[in-house]
Ligand SMILES: CCCCCCCCCCCCC[C@H](O)CC(=O)SCCNC(=O)CCNC(=O)[C@H](O)C(C)(C)COP(=O)(O)OP(=O)(O)OC[C@H]1O[C@@H](n2cnc3c(N)ncnc32)[C@H](O)[C@@H]1OP(=O)(O)O
């Protein structure tokens with residue numbers, strides 16, 4: 001296999017070993033990240049704003065774990081039960097951010113896709129976390145440099161962009177900013193490998209690699225519906241059977257979450273007003289305005305209520 005990425009040119013012995021992980025935001029992504037970290041023997045704390053969100057997060061993790069165990073331990077019920085309990089025992093939850101970062105090796109932020117909210121959160125964490133703690137964001141679309149604007153420890157800041165569903169998707173995009181030290185960058189690459197992911201790296205550019213290509217494609221699929229060119233069903237069928245994608249673009253939007261999709265498009269329109277491929281979608285605004293955020297709320301472009 002070709003090995004041309006910056007990642008492969010680094011010295012893997014330079015990095016530190018991550019043992020304890022704090023995940024901020026226990027939604028779709030935070031739950032998956034916490035699960036994979038715990039499955040790979042890390043001690044994990046999930047932080048969210050309310051206990052009910054944390055309970056929901058643990059439910060997502062348990063459902064996913066059961067799917068994995070069903071396959072992995074098909075002939076070994078006891079082994080499966082042990083795996084389930086061991087992983088569960090490595091995950092704690094709290095609503096208190098300051099407590100959660102007291103002795104952690106890495107913070108992975110997976111909260112709402114809003115620049116000011118992320119900046120505020122990191123400013124707070126930077127003041128309370130130990131000096132050695134690395135701070136990372138799982139943002140889909142916001143510049144890591146901007147998210148880190150008010151953080152003193154620029155050498156210990158980076159982007160870790162996971163993919164949904166995290167337990168299944170093998171990729172991790174690792175982003176360094178101008179201040180990120182070689183040691184931090186290497187630690188993030190090693191951590192990605194320890195999580196069982198294949199890492200790629202990209203400059204701190206809009207959408208990194210995957211979303212820079214994916215978002216214009218998704219937006220164009222939505223415009224095809226707006227223009228009346230084709231139905232959502234036919235667009236999805238076409239891209240699955242004609243291009244070999246596991247999900248069509250409209251199904252994928254519902255899967256990612258239409259609220260998150262709207263935050264991404266609105267954020268990009270604000271940051272890059274002259275970029276034609278990042279313009280807003282009226283259809284997206286309408287559906288989100290109706291409270292339909294996709295699969296997670298039971299309705300989006302499609303209906304998921306039983
Ligand atoms: C109007 C619109 C305007 C547009 C605006 C633009 C918006 C921009 C939005 C950008 C969003 C970016 C988001 C983010 O930053 C980047 C991303 O994450 S992009 C998303 C990447 N993900 C994908 O592309 C997923 C594609 N889909 C798939 O790969 C598969 O469909 C699936 C999700 C894996 C599910 O597979 P299926 O075959 O459909 O379903 P199965 O149920 O059979 O599952 C297959 C296989 O996977 C296991 N599995 C699935 N989910 C989980 C889980 N959560 N946990 C554990 N295991 C899981 C399942 O058990 C099966 O295993 P197998 O039996 O096959 O071994």
Ligand SMILES: NC(=O)c1ccc[n+]([C@@H]2O[C@H](COP(=O)([O-])OP(=O)(O)OC[C@H]3O[C@@H](n4cnc5c(N)ncnc54)[C@H](O)[C@@H]3O)[C@@H](O)[C@H]2O)c1
Nearest residue numbers: 025026027028029030048049110111112113139140164256
């Ligand atoms: N959905 C995806 O497919 C996907 C994929 C990759 C990256 N991302 C990115 O991951 C992040 C989270 O996305 P998601 O889909 O998991 O969103 P989500 O809405 O499912 O979850 C966000 C969680 O963060 C919590 N939260 C919000 N503000 C908080 C705060 N200040 N402190 C603690 N918790 C807070 C919310 O209560 C919620 O539980 C976003 O930046 C998004 O762009 C999303």
